[in-house]
Amino acid sequence: MAIYRFRVSFEEQEDVYREIDIKSTQTFEDLHNVIQVAINFDNSKDASFFLSDDLWRKGEEIVLRDDKRKGRKLMSKSKLAVFIEDPHQKFIYVFDYEKEWTLYAELIKILDEEKGVTYPKCTRSVGNAPRQYPVVVPPPDEHADDEYEPKSERIFTSEEAYEEGSDTPEDDEAGGEYLEESGEEMSEGEFDENASAEEEA
Numbered sequence: 001m002a003i004y005r006f007r008v009s010f011e012e013q014e015d016v017y018r019e020i021d022i023k024s025t026q027t028f029e030d031l032h033n034v035i036q037v038a039i040n041f042d043n044s045k046d047a048s049f050f051l052s053d054d055l056w057r058k059g060e061e062i063v064l065r066d067d068k069r070k071g072r073k074l075m076s077k078s079k080l081a082v083f084i085e086d087p088h089q090k091f092i093y094v095f096d097y098e099k100e101w102t103l104y105a106e107l108i109k110i111l112d113e114e115k116g117v118t119y120p121k122c123t124r125s126v127g128n129a130p131r132q133y134p135v136v137v138p139p140p141d142e143h144a145d146d147e148y149e150p151k152s153e154r155i156f157t158s159e160e161a162y163e164e165g166s167d168t169p170e171d172d173e174a175g176g177e178y179l180e181e182s183g184e185e186m187s188e189g190e191f192d193e194n195a196s197a198e199e200e201a
Contacts, residue, residue, distance in 0.1 A: 001025065003119065004080060005109040008035055008093070011102040016127030022120035023113065024084070028062050028075035034120040035093065035103065039129040045096035049075065049105075051083060052090040056104060101132075 002024040009017035018038040022031055028049050036043040051059035062073045062083075083089070084107065091105040113119075 001113040002081070003111040003113050004084070004107055005111060005123070006031070006091075006105045007108045008038070008103050008105045010130065011104060013127065013130065016129060018122050018126070019108070019124035020120055021111065021117075021123050022080065024081040025079055026120060028078045028080065028083075029064065030120050031080065031105070032064060032075055032093070034122060035105075036095075038122040038125065039103075041095065041101075041129075041132045045098075047075075047093065047095040050092040050094070052092045052104075054088075054090065056090065056092060058092055 003021050004024055006020045006022065007017055008020060009015075018035070020031070020034055020038060022034065032047055032049070033043065047064045049062040051062075053059065060073075062075055062078050064075050066072075066074055083091075087107065087110070089107040093103040093105055095101040095103070
């Protein structure tokens with residue numbers, strides 16, 4: 001039995017593609033399902049295949065679900081071999097009519113069936129498929145960080161008291177002055193003696 005190898009690529013990202021092997025007697029629904037698995041979509045939306053010419057112009061449509069319109073073929077009842085008219089036959093695959101994901105499927109090789117192999121299957125995967133749904137990032141909360149803002153700290157200067165409850169050196173119980181370098185307290189008598197010694201010198 002003949003095996004069709006299709007290269008399926010995204011319309012806007014030709015460097016992202018999958019190669020899929022499928023039996024000639026399998027249906028477009030089988031091809032639809034394996035494409036969904038290969039590109040990691042959730043297969044919850046409607047889809048269609050369109051026969052295409054070499055310029056990727058849409059022809060006859062093959063639908064996933066019956067919408068009761070006359071002349072439209074169903075994927076589940078349409079075998080691939082019936083629609084292969086060219087050794088490089090092309091199909092346009094449209095998934096999710098609202099988003100209109102469009103992929104190109106081109107027949108690139110016809111092989112012999114291998115025993116023990118389950119078809120259809122993806123034989124080659126190149127590039128990361130785009131996300132089916134965009135990632136929604138919530139807007140930042142303007143007040144989210146308020147409670148985490150560090151409290152302001154008071155920095156004492158050398159002229160301010162270091163003991164808790166003292167706002168100025170005059171409020172300190174010792175009543176002495178502070179030396180900037182050592183931070184030690186000097187009594188009034190010691191201060192007078194030092195001053196006299198400096199004057200005599």
